[in-house]
Amino acid sequence: MNAAQPAPCIGVLALQGAFTAHEDALRSLHVATRQVRTPADLARVAALVMPGGESTTMARLLETSQMFDELSARISAGMPVFGTCAGMILLAKEVLDGRTDQRSFGAIDIGVRRNGYGRQVDSFETDVEVSGLDRPFHAVFIRAPKVVTTGTAVEVLATHDGVPVLARQGHIMVASFHPEITADARLHQMFLQHNGFTTEHRSTSTERG
Amino acid sequence: MQVKRGLAEMMKGGVIMDVVNSDQAKIAEDAGACAVMALERVPADIRRDGGVARMSDPQMIEDIKAAVTIPVMAKARIGHFVEAQILQALGVDYIDESEVLTPADETHHIDKWAFTVPFVCGATNLGEALRRISEGACMIRSKGEAGTGNIVEAVRHLRSIIGDIRKITQADNAELFQWAKTLQAPLPLVQEIAETGWLQVPLFCAGGIATPADAALAMQLGAQAVFVGSGIFKSDDPSPRAKAIVEATTHFRDADILAKVSRGLGAPMTGIGMDEINQTQRFAERGW
Numbered sequence: 001m002n003a004a005q006p007a008p009c010i011g012v013l014a015l016q017g018a019f020t021a022h023e024d025a026l027r028s029l030h031v032a033t034r035q036v037r038t039p040a041d042l043a044r045v046a047a048l049v050m051p052g053g054e055s056t057t058m059a060r061l062l063e064t065s066q067m068f069d070e071l072s073a074r075i076s077a078g079m080p081v082f083g084t085c086a087g088m089i090l091l092a093k094e095v096l097d098g099r100t101d102q103r104s105f106g107a108i109d110i111g112v113r114r115n116g117y118g119r120q121v122d123s124f125e126t127d128v129e130v131s132g133l134d135r136p137f138h139a140v141f142i143r144a145p146k147v148v149t150t151g152t153a154v155e156v157l158a159t160h161d162g163v164p165v166l167a168r169q170g171h172i173m174v175a176s177f178h179p180e181i182t183a184d185a186r187l188h189q190m191f192l193q194h195n196g197f198t199t200e201h202r203s204t205s206t207e208r209g
Numbered sequence: 210m211q212v213k214r215g216l217a218e219m220m221k222g223g224v225i226m227d228v229v230n231s232d233q234a235k236i237a238e239d240a241g242a243c244a245v246m247a248l249e250r251v252p253a254d255i256r257r258d259g260g261v262a263r264m265s266d267p268q269m270i271e272d273i274k275a276a277v278t279i280p281v282m283a284k285a286r287i288g289h290f291v292e293a294q295i296l297q298a299l300g301v302d303y304i305d306e307s308e309v310l311t312p313a314d315e316t317h318h319i320d321k322w323a324f325t326v327p328f329v330c331g332a333t334n335l336g337e338a339l340r341r342i343s344e345g346a347c348m349i350r351s352k353g354e355a356g357t358g359n360i361v362e363a364v365r366h367l368r369s370i371i372g373d374i375r376k377i378t379q380a381d382n383a384e385l386f387q388w389a390k391t392l393q394a395p396l397p398l399v400q401e402i403a404e405t406g407w408l409q410v411p412l413f414c415a416g417g418i419a420t421p422a423d424a425a426l427a428m429q430l431g432a433q434a435v436f437v438g439s440g441i442f443k444s445d446d447p448s449p450r451a452k453a454i455v456e457a458t459t460h461f462r463d464a465d466i467l468a469k470v471s472r473g474l475g476a477p478m479t480g481i482g483m484d485e486i487n488q489t490q491r492f493a494e495r496g497w
Contacts, residue, residue, distance in 0.1 A: 015459050016243055018218040037460060052219045053243065054279050060241040061459055064452075085219070099238075099278065114278055120302035121326055123212045142215045143280065143302070181215050 008197060011036040011045030015061035017053015017086060021180035025188045030200040039070050047080040047195060049188075050087025052142065052178050055095075055114065058086055059102050068103065075107045080171040080195035082188070088174035089114060089145050096148065108172045109151025110164070116146025117176075128177075130158045130166060133186055139165065139177035147176060171195055213327040216280065216302065217348040217411040220244055220434050224424065224455050225413075227251050227438040230269070231276035237441070240451035244280040244303070246436065247273040252309045252356030252492070253439035253478065262310045264292040267299055274300070282329070287496060288314025290323075297326040303348075304328045306341075308495035309355045309438075316497060321345030331415065333366045333493050335373040336392030339402075342409050343395045349408060351432070352493040353416015356439050358480035360417040362493060363427060367414060371431045378406045416493070419444070419477040421457030421470050428461035445475035 012022045014035035026033045026049070036042050048071075050058075062068040075081055075091075083091040090104050094111035117123070120143055127136035139160070147164040150156060157173075158166035165176045166187070173194070179187040192199050223243025228234040229251060237245050249265040250258065264285055274281045280302035285292035287306055292313075296304050306319050308331050321328040322345035331352035332338035338349045351370070353363030377388055377399060385403055389396040401409060414427035415436035424435045435458055441451045453470040460466040488494065 014222065016222040016241075018215075018221060020221065021218055037463075053221070054219070054223060056238060056279060057223055057241045057243045057455070060239075060452075061456070064241075064456055065459075097278065119300050120216055120280060121297065121300050123216070125212050140211045140215055142212060142219060178215060178218075181211055181218055 007032050008046035009034045009044060010192070010197070011042065011048040013048060013050045013058070013087070015053075015065065016057045017051040018178065018180050019051045019053075022049045022051050022084075022188075025180050025183075025185040028183075028185045029189055029192065031192065031197065036067075038065055039067055042067060042070055042074065047192070047197065048074075048082075050081060050083040050090055051180060052085035052087065055086040055089040056099055056102060058090060059104075062090075063103075072105055075105055075172070078171055080173075080191070081107065082173045082191040084175045084178055084180060085142065085144060088112060088176055091172055091174055092145075093151070094149065108167065108169045108174055109154050110147050110167060110174070111149035112145040112176070113148050114145050115143050116148070117141055117144045119143060126160060128158045128160055128165060130187070132157065132190060137179070137184065137186060138182050139175075139179070140181055141165075141177045144176045168194070213325070214347045214410055216327055217329075220280070220348075220413075221411060222459060223434045224451075224458050225282065225434065225436045226441055226451060227436075228273060228442070231272045233442055233447070234273045234276045236448050237451060238277045238279050240448060241455035242279060242451065243434070244282055245273065245277060246282045246284065246305065246438070247301075248284055251439040251442060253358070253443050254356075255309060256356040256490070256492075264289070264296065264310070267295065270296075270299055270301060284310055285319070286310040287312040288317050288319060290319045293319050293324060293328075297324055301326065306330050306346075308352055308492045312495050318344050318497070321347075329413070331493070331496060332370060333496075334369045334392075336394045337496060338370055338408060338412075339392060339394035339398045342398060346410065348411050348413060350413040350415040350436055351427075352496070353414070353418075354483065354486070355416045355492050357417050357483070357486070358419040358440055358443070358478040359483060360419070360423045360426065361483060363414050363416040363418070364430065366416075366493075367412075367427065367430045367432055370408075370412065374402055374407065377402050418454070419480065421453045421467060421474075424454045424457045425461040425467055428458060434458070440478055443478035450474050450477070
């Protein structure tokens with residue numbers, strides 16, 4: 001049990017949602033991944049990706065799986081976390097239009113409005129300029145949350161129509177869109193490198209087709 | 210296309226529950242459903258009542274949309290593209306072109322490419338799944354036999370679809386032409402499966418799920434999420450059963466958790482044996 005791990009393992013929260021797509025993106029960067037469904041899984045990962053899906057479903061399953069408090073403690077202790085869409089909602093300090101009983105980790109100083117861009121008929125895709133990337137990133141917004149407030153400690157990495165859509169505060173990174181479904185792992189790579197993990201540079205072969 | 214197909218990615222590992230009013234929709238959301246299917250009668254009641262089953266009243270769909278924050282799906286009859294146009298205008302998040310309703314067209318399905326809202330369609334085998342994908346479906350579900358509380362047909366359909374996918378990945382190029390012919394499916398889609406090893410869209414399970422074990426069975430067989438129709442609100446105690454099925458779908462390989470969540474749920478819906486339903490009353494036969 002206590003044997004040293006050969007390489008740090010990146011967890012993907014696998015309670016519900018697009019977790020296999022995140023695993024594919026991470027594997028394209030040649031990092032070890034693990035699906036996280038229980039506290040035992042969580043104990044074995046060095047960083048975590050929280051996928052798109054339904055935030056109410058994930059919030060409930062975080063409680064029933066006895067992971068909420070443990071994950072909250074790990075985040076406070078500095079574990080890097082990358083949250084996309086529903087994952088962003090769970091990491092936000094303030095959630096508007098959520099359920100009153102919905103808990104979030106308050107790990108990044110932003111306020112988000114659930115389904116802030118509307119329903120599925122309002123979903124859209126567009127290219128966004130990301131600071132630190134030399135070419136735009138194709139961003140797919142699906143019933144996406146909208147960032148309505150950002151604290152001074154938050155670094156906005158990309159905007160769409162003047163609204164932040166990719167942001168970072170220390171070891172926490174969030175996107176209101178879905179980098180996991182475009183077969184372009186540059187944002188995963190940015191997250192890992194920012195937090196000191198080594199990835200294999202394959203900047204062209206992981207582009208979207 | 211990624212916008213249309215992407216929503217199905219977001220529902221993976223989740224449970225989509227049939228609800229007939231806003232109270233049930235709230236129970237489903239509280240239990241952790243990743244979406245609800247708004248309809249006037251659950252399949253068990255449609256089966257019991259007989260007659261023509263149609264799209265639900267828009268008012269009822271609006272009420273459910275207003276009651277929950279999760280995606281809302283609704284059903285249109287097979288081939289009834291005007292019902293689909295109305296559902297899209299109502300802003301539903303997904304349309305199920307469903308064999309549970311009485312078909313409106315006995316030859317054609319809806320041209321789903323003509324819509325911005327994504328569609329899910331039922332399939333009993335891989336050929337049917339690929340025909341629906343060629344028409345623009347963004348998600349395929351097994352048909353199972355809705356409203357029976359009997360998982361046997363869904364298992365048959367999942368095994369048939371996934372088994373044929375496995376065989377196609379082993380086929381050589383010449384055999385793929387034969388597969389396309391046998392399946393009555395477009396060759397390029399068959400060739401794509403041979404390359405990728407999977408359908409072009411997510412595959413969910415529907416039809417007959419009544420217990421947490423049923424949901425986990427579907428997931429272990431290879432389904433990527435589950436629909437539960439009559440199985441929740443036709444059971445003795447819907448809320449705990451709904452929660453248990455949500456947990457079972459997430460922890461589908463963990464028998465200890467499955468044992469824990471399966472306890473003390475009260476009676477599931479009364480099931481129907483397949484030999485009690487004659488061929489003309491089987492919903493799964495609908496679709497072409």
